[in-house]
Amino acid sequence: MGTAIFMVLMVCGYWYTSRDLSTRFKIKRSFGWDVYFLVALYGCIFVLQGVIATGLLWLLLLALSAVDNSFHFSSERYANWQMEFMNWSFLGIQAPVVLMLAFTILFCLYRSNWAGSARLDGIGRKKLYQRxxxxxxxxxxxxxxxxxxxxxxxxxxxxxxxxxxxxxxxxxxxxxxxxxxxxxxxxxxxxxxxxxxxxxxxxxxxxxxxxxxxxxxxxxxxxxxxxxxxxxxxxxxxxxxxxxxxxxxxxxx
Structure with a gap:
């Protein structure tokens, strides 16, 4: 599990630094181990975003479970969906870890390809070069x-x-x-x-x-x-x- 997290962290960091224009300039100005640490830094940011998104999902399930236990919308006697989510596994890996990695990859793809900062027009590029x-x-x-x-x-x-x-x-x-x-x-x-x-x-x-x-x-x-x-x-x-x-x-x- 630790190896999977590390691999996703480094791949997402490399993918972002090789496609984002401003980050490519930072990489160009870096040498030796600074390049690896910069790639790892951005990978850690995406992993942290994935952890936060997974935590928010857990809180949402906790709130839904509390509402269901109060008003009995479902047929379950006592809803404990947040614990079921924590105990569920996929291919031998816990579901929260799988979902966290999925969120990490999605955030990386969004920032690298679809965000406004990743699609600079002529004016945006000029301002970036000036800075x-x-x-x-x-x-x-x-x-x-x-x-x-x-x-x-x-x-x-x-x-x-x-x-x-x-x-x-x-x-x-x-x-x-x-x-x-x-x-x-x-x-x-x-x-x-x-x-x-x-x-x-x-x-x-x-x-x-x-x-x-x-x-x-x-x-x-x-x-x-x-x-x-x-x-x-x-x-x-x-x-x-x-x-x-x-x-x-x-x-x-």
Whole structure:
């Protein structure tokens, strides 16, 4: 019986943490034994809810038994339904334990699949990202770029540089964490001087061909770059006016 409770606890905890969006972010920020304890924590919460629901059912049977003994609605001489419920068994396991496990699984499925928090719309996801991004500088900057339309300068470990708009960011899973960038400029850093060299001016090409974010038959999304987060060396906001002023000062010096 103890093994069955433990298995349901861990499975429900894993099922919930792997499907709930906010919990996936917490898992992503956890390491080592913290992940197991977090899974067990949510499993314990669902088991506790199952125990409470089973206890409420026992109290309901107790109240019905008391009412029946007072008014004799049934043919039984003395109703003791709560004790019958406690003594009933299913496949050698006591009924309250079976019912508690069933309640645990139902609560887990509801919270994972059918609750409103499990089906976030665009606005709900944006609010969630805003709240979770407060603990990470990278995620704060990505959220600012997506929310305010700021240009971002992405420098890769290969010294390749992309400047553009952050369209989306997928950060739930560490191995596949990536950003989708619509490039405006691209280039590289010189090996000796580390100065930025611009090779491609996408924005001028967009303007010359009438390409926008929602143009037809071809839009700027056709040129999007999917960049894995573990390939990024640095990430910053890009202001063309400030970049030009800094370049002018460096030449004068």
């Amino acid at each position: 979770l991004a407060q603990s990470s500088g990278i995620e704060q900057l990505l959220y600012q770029c997506m929310e305010e339309g700021e240009l971002a300068q992405v420098t890769l470990k290969s010294r390749r540089i992309y400047i553009g708009m952050i369209h989306t960011a997928t950060l739930e899973y560490e191995k596949t964490a990536n950003i989708v960038l619509i490039p405006m400029l691209s280039g590289y850093r010189d090996v000796k001087t580390m100065n930025m060299r611009i090779e491609n001016n996408y924005s001028a090409w967009y303007d010359a061909h009438g390409i926008t974010l929602d143009s037809e038959p071809r839009s700027a999304m056709a040129f999007r770059k999917v960049i894995m987060l573990n390939h990024i060396e640095s990430l910053s906001l890009f202001d063309p006016a400030s970049a030009s002023a800094l370049a002018l000062v460096s030449r004068e010096d």
